[in-house]
Each structure stands twice: as structure tokens, then as C-alpha cells.
Amino acid sequence: MEKSPDAFRTISEVADELDLPQHVLRFWETRFQQIKPMKRGGGRRYYRPEDVDLLKGIRHLLYDHGYTIKGVQKLLKANGNKFVAAIASGDLATVEALAASSNEEPAPPKAGVAEEDQIVGRPKAPASRRFFSFGNGGDDTEITIGQTSVGKEDRALLQEALYDLLECKRLLDQVR
Secondary structure, three states: OOOOOOOOEEHHHHHHHHOOOHHHHHHHHHHOOOOOOEEOHHHOEEEOHHHHHHHHHHHHHHHHOOEOHHHHHHHHHHHOHHHHHHHHHOOHHHHHHHHHHOOOOOOOOOOOOOOHHHEOOOOOOOOOOOHHHOOOOOOOOEEEEOOEEEEHHHHHHHHHHHHHHHHHHHHHHHHO
């Protein structure tokens, strides 16, 4: 039996529709405050149609256009949820209208015109710090692991790198 387009979807239905593992959707909930599925008893997630459209947009930007999580967060902040959802659906008229209504230059999801820190493969390391702050000891919130310490900002970079590696592994597994 087919569900109505307005019906809520479970996490497994959304994961199947987007061809993603369920844990990626849960991870995205922690990275994108705009993703707020309704939770019922026992913590079961139910996604509204708008949530699914937003997830499609996020997936499209991350996987098809090479944006990083940080880059998609910037697009969401600057242009809103409807903009990202319209990108995934290919609705250029809506994308242009939303971009014009924000009184800013439209930010099309093209790798050639995106900001430096939005594209995978162009890391921006602070010039005055060593890579990952190992041995510096200057951050407020550092975690000590053995004799090295990792700050909050560096931890986020490591988590994003781990996520990117897991996605690469997933893509390689699909090819095999």
C-alpha cells in the first residue's frame, strides 16, 4: 500500500528513499538544526514531507556538488530551508525567487563559484596554529589524549573528516 505524499515517513522509509543509512540521518540531525523530525514514544522519528525535501536538498549538495557540512550550513543560514529543498527538486524559478527575496547574490550550488571552505579538498588551516593544535595547549576546551591535546574546534574537524571517510567507504562499497 502506497502512502500519501502528505504522510509522515519513518526513518527507514526516508533512508531508503535517499539511499542513505539511518545513522547518517541521525548524524545530520546533530549537524543541521533545521532537521527536526517529530519523535513519538520510544524515540521513533517521523519525518514531515518538508523534512524529507530538506534532507534531499542536503544530500544533493553534499554528495552531488561536493559541499561540506559547514558549507551547507552556511547556505541554510543565508537562504533558508526552502532554498535548499528547491535545489534538490531542480526548481530553478523558486531558487531564484528565494535568492532574490533575501536581497543577496544567489548562491548556486556550483563547485566553481562556491566559497573556499564549502568545497571538499580545500582545507583552511589557521596560519598561526599547528595542525590540529597538537602540542600547543592554548584552547579553552581541550581534551587530553595521552600526551597530546585536542581542542573543541579541532575535534569538530576530526569528526567531519571521519564522516567524510565513512561516506567514501560507503560509496566504495556500493561500487564493489
